[in-house]
Amino acid sequence: MTSNPDFEAKLARYADLLVRTGVNLPQGGKVRVNAPVEAASLARLVARAAYRAGAADVRVVYGDASLDLSLYEDGSDEAVDFLPEWVAEQSERLVADGYAFISLTGEDPTLLAGVDQGRVARRSKAMAAAMRNVSRATGGMEVNWTVAAMSTPAWARAVYPDLPEAEAVARLWDDIFAVCRADLPDPGAAWEGHLDRLERLTALLNERRFAALHLRSELGTDLTVGLADGHIWQGGAETAKTGVRGVPNLPTDEVFTAPHRERVDGVAVASKPLSVRGQLVEGIRVRFEVGRAVEISAEKGEDTLRRLIETDEGAARLGEIALVPASAPVAQRGTLFLNTLLDENAASHIALGRCYPTNVQNGENPEALIAAGGNDSLIHVDWMIGTPGTDVDGVREDGMREALMRGGEWVVG
Structure with missing residues (x-):
């Protein structure tokens, strides 16, 4: 990592942004930081920013994706299936104790491309099942959390393969700072101002009470x-149940809600590759009938996509529809980041699997959530379908339509 003073100043502003805007840590608050081992320098700055904000406790847990690769390549079947109970219990206790969560992401998007995807699917399903209560708690905003990006050598090489590693890492940092506004004198x-704009859009859409959305793109989405x-x-x-207002994703340019799990019909064509379970899935095309994915294909990684959709009954249905303008800052970078956090904020997208309970009235009640048409699953996987040519209409109960997006841009709000 460079010692350039300008870079160090931006990195410090970025760390402060994660604490003060991301989770908006209050005086006396507690925070858990999940970070790849390569993010040690940033994690230390986050800890300093948290303590300056009045934190009572900062816990940093480092992960090493190469250990996952070791498990899949050299571990026994028993090792792949084994997950200590205390792993989930620890996270559940942190939620119960009111810890905010800051998660740094910068994984190699193709790390697991050469391993047995059946083993990856089994491990992923076991982990999702073990962490179901934590996922529900964070999805229901019982505590504040934020996910943010960290430039790592492996990720940077994948994004900028024609650059020397050091230049690639620096270039990716420039991208992250720009889309998160950390390159500005006062990012907060x-x-x-940006959050106010998103709040106006959500208020408008909630007022309209559309029964459905109709999306069309030049790639074939209908x-x-x-x-x-x-x-x-x-x-x-979003305001957590603790009363603290934070920003779950940095960056974020989306407004999103819950589809009805049985009222999705037509074809969705991906506009960007999906990085999932350590490999890239490209050229996705899925046809839905009565909410369920009934025809599935991909030009690359189709087996991974199929295993994902076969996780459980809800995995073949949608849990989120999100609208993002084609002119969003991530899209303006003109780069495919091979990372869902960034790429989903460059294009409108849908998510297979679990919906967020906060997207449905009384959604914290599982029975009410299902009765309203919400979807439940062990997975929640976003994939991008928006393009610069995407049109979106809001459809009312009586069939009347209102243009929401034309050519990938908002025409309301």
């Missing part, structure tokens, strides 16, 4: 997404 103030009864649009900042 810049975020407040998809009608019925919305859950009593659906709620969200975007930008």
Whole structure:
């Protein structure tokens, strides 16, 4: 990592942004930081920013994706299937104790491309099942959390393969700083203006009470997404049940809600590759009938996609529809980042699997969530279908339509 003073200043502002805007850590608050081993320098800055904000406790846990590779290549079947109970219990206890979560992501998007995808699927399903309570708690905003990017050599090489490693890492950092507004003198103030814009859009969509959305793109997407009864649009900042307002994703340019799991029909064609389970899935095309994926294909990684959709009954249905303008800062970089956090904020997208309970009225009640049409699953996987030519209409119960997006841009709000 360079010692350039300008870079160090931006990195410090970025760390402060994660603490003060991302989880908005209050005086006396507690925070858990999940980070790849390559992120030690950033994690230390996050810890300093948290303590300056008045944190009572900062816990940093480092992960090493290469250990996952070792497990899949050299571990026994028993090792792949084994997961100590205390792993989930520890996270559940942190949620119960009110810890906020800051997660740094920068994994190699193709790390597991050469391993047995059946083993990866088994491990992923076991982990998702073990962490179900934690996923529900964070998805229901019981505590604040934020996910943010960290430039790592492996990820940077994948994004910028023609650059020397050091230049690739620096270039990716420039991208991250720019889309997160950490390259500005006062990132927090810049975020407040942006969050206000997203809040106005969600208020408008919640007022309209559309029954469905119809999306069309030049790639072949022609998809009608019925919305859950009593659906709620969200975007930008969210207020946790602790009363603290934070931003779950940095960056974020989406507004999103819950589809009705049985009212999705038509074809969705991916506009970007999906990085999932350590490999890239490209050229995705899925046809839905009565909410379920009935025809599935991909030009690359189709086996991974199929195993993902076969995780459980809800994995073949949608849990999220999100609208993102084609002019969003991530899209303006003109780079395919091979990372869902960034790429999903460059294009409108849908998610297979679990919906967020906060996207449905009374969604914290599992029975009410299902009755409203919300979807449940062990997975929640976003994939991008928006393009610069995407049109989106809101459809009312009586069939009347209102243009929401034309040519990938908002025409309302």
